[in-house]
Amino acid sequence: MTKRQVQVLDCDVFIPGFHAEIKAKMQKFEQMINSADENLAEELIAPEASFSTPAAKELLYGAKGYLSVVHWMRSGFSDVQWHAQEMIAEGNKVAVRWVLTGTHDGVFLGKKPTGVKIKTTVMNFYTFNQEGKITQDIAAEGMIGILKPLGLC
Secondary structure, eight states: OTTOOOOOOOOSSSTTHHHHHHHHHHHHHHHHHTTTTTTHHHHHHHEEEEEEEETTOEEHHHHHHHHOOOOHHHOOOOEEEEEEEEEEBTTTEEEEEEEEEEEEEOTTTTTTOHHHHHHHHEEEEEEOOOTTTEEEEEEEEHHHHHHHHOOOO
């Protein structure tokens, strides 16, 4: 597997060809979050989709809600990029391990720009409807789930 290939592990499927379709959709999704393309967001995300993220206190909805997180990240890291490393699909759900990179060149969580380059791994769990659109994205909190209640972020 080369550096840019994404591994998809087959499990149960709910429609024929699901994994090939989902891999293609997630590649488009990666393009969408890295470009903040509103048309792609509308194509890939169901209007009723709900999103849970450590970046927001309440659920976000639809393409605009999802893009608000992308724009929030870009406000602190103008060159932020997400790259899918691994996907595991079962039924209508997909887990994706992303590598996120960027340069802290804007105010982020109240911290003035430092010029520090970041590279971190994040996990997201997506649910798809029968039309192949994302209806839910749950971001794994990881360490932020410990730091946030302590007021450290």
